[in-house]
């Protein structure tokens with residue numbers, strides 16, 4: 609698998625991508641703008657050219673944009689749907705203009721409606737989001753931690769989106785911390801095998817393009833979205849080792865979204881690399 613992490617771009621693309629490379633990444637994820645805003649990122653052509661060049665130099669493939677946290681494609685409020693579509697389409701255009709392969713988005717929440725009613729509306733929103741998608745860009749739907757009315761907490765529901773929307777440029781991203789919080793016991797070989805068997809049945813492994821590798825301290829099925837350092841949480845070394853061992857995933861990419869500062873990023877990248885190299889659990893001082 610190609611391994612990378614989410615990097616902040618406050619000090620510009622060149623510095624961010626260089627930091628990713630120094631931490632040992634060969635894939636990368638960024639926000640295109642403030643993730644807590646409805647403001648659509650402007651297509652700043654010189655900055656996008658910098659991104660392209662810096663990324664080639666750093667050898668970061670694939671690159672991913674994570675969309676704004678405000679996105680809700682399952683809302684019954686037309687204003688929220690319009691704002692959300694603006695953001696998704698803005699990021700798809702940003703990706704096309706900068707050569708970025710994936711746009712990763714949360715689906716949102718059904719609010720007070722029934723899942724059935726919300727599901728149809730969310731499919732229609734996705735149809736619209738994908739209307740003008742450029743070749744070479746894929747929109748991936750990220751699984752949620754499954755709390756309350758959140759959309760996309762199960763493999764079955766994600767699979768239903770893929771089948772119902774039926775667009776070749778629509779795929780899925782599996783966040784391991786969210787999967788654990790939604791009740792998938794992926795902390796052992798057996799748990800990971802069962803999870804991937806179900807993922808293949810419900811979604812198809814060919815449509816799962818991306819993983820977010822995050823550990824978590826939330827209890828199994830705890831429905832809370834909290835990320836933790838790789839190998840130091842409930843998924844642990846065994847869970848990630850089982851994922852690393854699956855040859856069907858070798859052509860996919862995994863992005864870390866672990867907490868902390870630069871030194872934590874370096875440590876988490878080192879840990880995931882060790883796991884992929886088949887090392888046993890490190891003993892920490």
Ligand SMILES: [Zn+2]
Pocket residue numbers: 674714750
């Ligand atoms: Zn996310």
Ligand SMILES: [Zn+2]
Pocket residue numbers: 750783820865
């Ligand atoms: Zn994630």
